[in-house]
Amino acid sequence: MRLIQISDCHLHANPEARSRCGNPARQFAAVVAAADALRPDLVLVTGDISQDDSEGSYRLAAEILARFDCPWYWIPGNHDVPEPMNAVQEVVAEIDARSWRVLQLDTRIEGDVRGEVGEEQLAWLQQALAEDDRPTLIAMHHPPVEVGSHWMDEISLSDQQAFWAAIDNAPQVKIVICGHVHHAFQKCVSTAEGSVVVQACPSTSDQFLAGSNDFAVDEASRPGLRVIELQSDGWQSWIERVEV
Numbered sequence: 712m713r714l715i716q717i718s719d720c721h722l723h724a725n726p727e728a729r730s731r732c733g734n735p736a737r738q739f740a741a742v743v744a745a746a747d748a749l750r751p752d753l754v755l756v757t758g759d760i761s762q763d764d765s766e767g768s769y770r771l772a773a774e775i776l777a778r779f780d781c782p783w784y785w786i787p788g789n790h791d792v793p794e795p796m797n798a799v800q801e802v803v804a805e806i807d808a809r810s811w812r813v814l815q816l817d818t819r820i821e822g823d824v825r826g827e828v829g830e831e832q833l834a835w836l837q838q839a840l841a842e843d844d845r846p847t848l849i850a851m852h853h854p855p856v857e858v859g860s861h862w863m864d865e866i867s868l869s870d871q872q873a874f875w876a877a878i879d880n881a882p883q884v885k886i887v888i889c890g891h892v893h894h895a896f897q898k899c900v901s902t903a904e905g906s907v908v909v910q911a912c913p914s915t916s917d918q919f920l921a922g923s924n925d926f927a928v929d930e931a932s933r934p935g936l937r938v939i940e941l942q943s944d945g946w947q948s949w950i951e952r953v954e955v
Contacts, residue, residue, distance in 0.1 A: 712753060712942075714813075718890035721735050721914070724765040739916070754776070755786075784800075787802065789819055812846070824866045851868070858921075860921060933953060
């Protein structure tokens, strides 16, 4: 199964609205076109779909995502608003991916740029993992590890330790993908039962400068996506960049 992750679109209802470095709607459409050419079986959008909190921004995203012949799903980021987002397409927690399973977590905190899984979702996650031992990919918006940029690490997942404790004895968890970072990132985390790889992908809009102490945009980097090949006996992943 070919899964494609795209993230951090920051769309406005007005498709002509601009970001710091370009036109988010045009960049998003270009990334979706590139992703569609790779013939995915499943697409995950890992948050920050909207920039202006409008239902129109989610409708614009859905219109562009409709070009896929495969199912697509999204989760909220800190910029998203659940009501208009769910009015366009409801967020789901569990996705069947043939020999794999995808579990999606909502890490949004109302009125805060930081993220949190929270006790209720952590309890659900542990129960879900106890019920199915298929290889599992977990998707969330906020990174559950430090990414090496001081300002970003200050606004990442606030209950990282509780998250890792919840999956420490779940050897079927192989991959955690996240958004929020706006650049490619990978880190391997050791657990009691093995290891888990955490991955982030480029934004479809502005890219952030990796390893920066303070907020900085990487104007030299292009929008992109992550491809993850899920196989019955393993997986592999890589980044694709898109000319806009």
